[in-house]
Amino acid sequence: MLSSADLASMRAAIAELLPDTCNILTLTYTSNGMGGGSETWGTASASVACRLDIQTGQVGKGESVYADALRPFQQTILSLPYNTTILTSDRVEHGGLTYNVSRVNTDQSWIAVKRVILERV
Numbered sequence: 001m002l003s004s005a006d007l008a009s010m011r012a013a014i015a016e017l018l019p020d021t022c023n024i025l026t027l028t029y030t031s032n033g034m035g036g037g038s039e040t041w042g043t044a045s046a047s048v049a050c051r052l053d054i055q056t057g058q059v060g061k062g063e064s065v066y067a068d069a070l071r072p073f074q075q076t077i078l079s080l081p082y083n084t085t086i087l088t089s090d091r092v093e094h095g096g097l098t099y100n101v102s103r104v105n106t107d108q109s110w111i112a113v114k115r116v117i118l119e120r121v
Contacts, residue, residue, distance in 0.1 A: 002110050010112040011082050018049040018079060022094040024086050041091055051079040052094055052118075076118040082111045092118060 002010075024045040031037045055075045076099065078092060086092075092099045099118035105111070 007110055007112065010110075014079075014113045015049065015081060018051050018081070020050050020052060020094065021047040022050045022052075022078065022080075022092050024048060024084070025091040025093060025098075026087075027089065027091075043093075044090070045085070048084060049081055050094065053077045053079070076120065078116040078118055080114040080116060082114055084114050086114065086116060091121065092116070097121075 023043050025041045026044040028040050028042050029037050030040060053076075055077060078094070078099075080086065086101060086104055088101050088104060090101045092101060098121040100121055101116055102119050103117040105115045
């Protein structure tokens, strides 16, 4: 079993491996006073330390069909500090691109890093 000190040490080591920054965006609804409204994406957290990784599948394995074409498996994984607040309803800006959050690892023991699966908007 990990001690609190061991887990804190792991978290500190991982924090040194996050070379980039990103913005976490949340959706806000603004009423127009007539029963409608508009949606606006605003920055909830700016300049969050992160690392973006692309995981690809092997040829012949993990492929998918999209628009009648075979595409190789590709998954975008964002690593964030363990205590970052991020939800599947959020978006992420990184390197001039915007991503939807599709999954967040919230159900593991000894969370040393928060991993988020992204889909490009």
